[in-house]
Amino acid sequence: MKNYNTEIKNTLMAILLAISFVSSAQVAKNTKINLTSVTSTTFKTIKVDGLDIFYREAGDKNKPTILLLHGFPSSSHMYRDLINDLSSKYHVIAPDYPGFGQSSAPSNKEYEYTFDNLSITVEHFIEKMGLKKFSLYMQDYGGPIGFRIAVKRPELIQSLIIQNANAYKEGLGDALAPLVAYIQNPNAETENTARGFLILDTTKWQYLNGAEDTSKVSPDSYTIDQAYLDRKGNDQIQLALFRNYGSNLPKYADWQAYLKKYQPATLVLWGKNDLLFTAPGAEAYKKDVSTAEVHLINGGHFLLEEHHSEAAKLIDAFLSKHK
Numbered sequence: 001m002k003n004y005n006t007e008i009k010n011t012l013m014a015i016l017l018a019i020s021f022v023s024s025a026q027v028a029k030n031t032k033i034n035l036t037s038v039t040s041t042t043f044k045t046i047k048v049d050g051l052d053i054f055y056r057e058a059g060d061k062n063k064p065t066i067l068l069l070h071g072f073p074s075s076s077h078m079y080r081d082l083i084n085d086l087s088s089k090y091h092v093i094a095p096d097y098p099g100f101g102q103s104s105a106p107s108n109k110e111y112e113y114t115f116d117n118l119s120i121t122v123e124h125f126i127e128k129m130g131l132k133k134f135s136l137y138m139q140d141y142g143g144p145i146g147f148r149i150a151v152k153r154p155e156l157i158q159s160l161i162i163q164n165a166n167a168y169k170e171g172l173g174d175a176l177a178p179l180v181a182y183i184q185n186p187n188a189e190t191e192n193t194a195r196g197f198l199i200l201d202t203t204k205w206q207y208l209n210g211a212e213d214t215s216k217v218s219p220d221s222y223t224i225d226q227a228y229l230d231r232k233g234n235d236q237i238q239l240a241l242f243r244n245y246g247s248n249l250p251k252y253a254d255w256q257a258y259l260k261k262y263q264p265a266t267l268v269l270w271g272k273n274d275l276l277f278t279a280p281g282a283e284a285y286k287k288d289v290s291t292a293e294v295h296l297i298n299g300g301h302f303l304l305e306e307h308h309s310e311a312a313k314l315i316d317a318f319l320s321k322h323k
Helices: 003-032 077-085 113-130 143-151 172-183 188-198 200-208 219-229 234-247 249-262 280-287 304-321
Strands: 042-048 051-058 063-069 091-095 134-139 157-163 266-269 293-297
Touching: 042 113, 042 134, 051 077, 051 113, 063 077, 063 143, 077 091, 077 219, 077 304, 091 113, 113 143, 113 234, 134 143, 143 157, 143 249, 157 304, 172 188, 172 234, 188 234, 200 219, 219 234, 266 280, 266 304, 280 293, 280 304, 293 304
Parallel strands: 063 091, 063 134, 134 157, 157 266, 266 293
Antiparallel strands: 042 051, 051 091
């Protein structure tokens, strides 16, 4: 009887081991990582009109391209998470403008810091990169730069993705008042007030004000932005762009005419608590693009700090729908 029980015990153990082996193999098969879908961001520099233009790039170049244009006072760094979110399905590129991030920052005597000129530099960057068709993502300063390119080169634009980038007066918030005063009457007093946008407290405020959960906003973001702003001579670059910002408002009519004529597929993602570019500016896009898809997200001016995953899902659904 003892030998019989031992034999049964050994048989049961063999069966259990076999089941365990098969189950483990099945789990391994089901959880196998597809390395071909994993992408990484590369950091490169290209010469454009004698300037070093830094850019981040990720994803397969044979897949649809998204060109990301950053705002003030940031750089392509603001898109770091979104690039990772999108790069498995899209080819994603984000340059730094002259005077921003890791790109060249020539003095005002060497480079004319206007939105016209920044748009020309970005257009030449597009040509050097060989981009023929892309979705254009614009935030803040990316709006006046990107819309200039879209109006001039409509054949390049596959779709528009707009995040807190204004093309309508309805979106101009009261928080812009110090810059408006400087634009309208540049003098020592108004310049001193405008310089308030170049200090850490204001940079930090742009990231945290209106955020749904400030603990999700990385302090690295506003710290890095401020480090770039604090570089010697960069204040003069930014003040020149502040003064020139008034050149954008007369062009709103041109940008709206472009939207009305070409009816580009348009996705609007907007931090609804933004006090610089307010929510009515998001809704206004529907006036000229009846099919514009507008999402007001519970965030501030830099909503991607908290909501990049949500934004990526909306972008993917939008682009999949508008193939």
